[in-house]
Amino acid sequence: MNLDKIIAVRTGKTxxxxxxxxxxxxxxxxxxxxILNEALNQARxxxxxxxxxxxxxxxxxxxxxxxxxxxISGKTVADIIAENPDKTDEILKRFAxxxxxxxxxxxxxxxxxxxxxxxxxxxxxLDEKSKNRLIxxxxxLPDGDSLCHCDFSPSNxxxxxxxxxxxxxxxxAARGAAEADAASTYLRFLFEDRLKAEKYIYFYCKSADxxxxxxxxxxxxxxxxxxxxxxxxxxxxxxxxxxx
Numbered sequence: 001m002n003l004d005k006i007i008a009v010r011t012g013k014t015x016x017x018x019x020x021x022x023x024x025x026x027x028x029x030x031x032x033x034x035i036l037n038e039a040l041n042q043a044r045x046x047x048x049x050x051x052x053x054x055x056x057x058x059x060x061x062x063x064x065x066x067x068x069x070x071x072i073s074g075k076t077v078a079d080i081i082a083e084n085p086d087k088t089d090e091i092l093k094r095f096a097x098x099x100x101x102x103x104x105x106x107x108x109x110x111x112x113x114x115x116x117x118x119x120x121x122x123x124x125x126l127d128e129k130s131k132n133r134l135i136x137x138x139x140x141l142p143d144g145d146s147l148c149h150c151d152f153s154p155s156n157x158x159x160x161x162x163x164x165x166x167x168x169x170x171x172x173a174a175r176g177a178a179e180a181d182a183a184s185t186y187l188r189f190l191f192e193d194r195l196k197a198e199k200y201i202y203f204y205c206k207s208a209d210x211x212x213x214x215x216x217x218x219x220x221x222x223x224x225x226x227x228x229x230x231x232x233x234x235x236x237x238x239x240x241x242x243x244x
């Protein structure tokens with residue numbers, strides 16, 4: 001592998017470009033099962049006919065695992081918003097509509113989101129009383145059968161050279177309530193810009209015909225689950241949101 005050209009650095013991973021391939025190298029503390037699960041989710045999304053980068057392989061070098069995918073030439077939705085601030089509303093509306101379209105796809109091969117969220121809440125730094133309360137609230141909410149990406153953010157959607165959206169990073173994908181996926185995206189927007197977060201949730205609810213209060217019920221639950229693998233500063237914010 002040629003690991004000379006870095007194109008992205010994220011929590012615990014570095015992404016490189018090698019000709020027409022993308023090599024995502026994970027820190028050594030990532031488990032083999034985590035890597036294989038992400039690759040499996042990406043392969044399942046690809047086989048379901050979704051517009052995702054093709055999975056090309058999994059390798060290990062210098063004690064670190066890497067997922068190799070095809071390179072998609074284009075711009076992320078985050079870059080497009082930054083370059084066209086006057087069109088933010090239009091772009092966020094289309095972004096929400098894309099998420100809704102993905103959520104309608106077949107999810108039978110994906111793991112159950114409720115189980116994944118419960119495991120993550122158990123691993124969080126919350127006290128036992130808060131964990132039990134959130135898990136109880138999670139179990140009381142309706143389950144779902146939507147495709148939940150759970151990391152659906154503007155930086156994870158590329159608009160390719162033909163104008164088609166391609167969705168990246170499938171490590172957290174599962175089947176469950178669409179509202180949980182929207183809550184996850186809302187929280188990711190909050191770390192960047194509260195106004196964008198509010199606009200996103202408005203467009204999502206309007207296009208999906210969802211009630212905001214049903215998404216808000218899931219925000220503390222998803223915040224607790226997300227806190228397990230975020231930066232320390234973001235983790236503290238998520239933990240505070242989890243106990244509101």
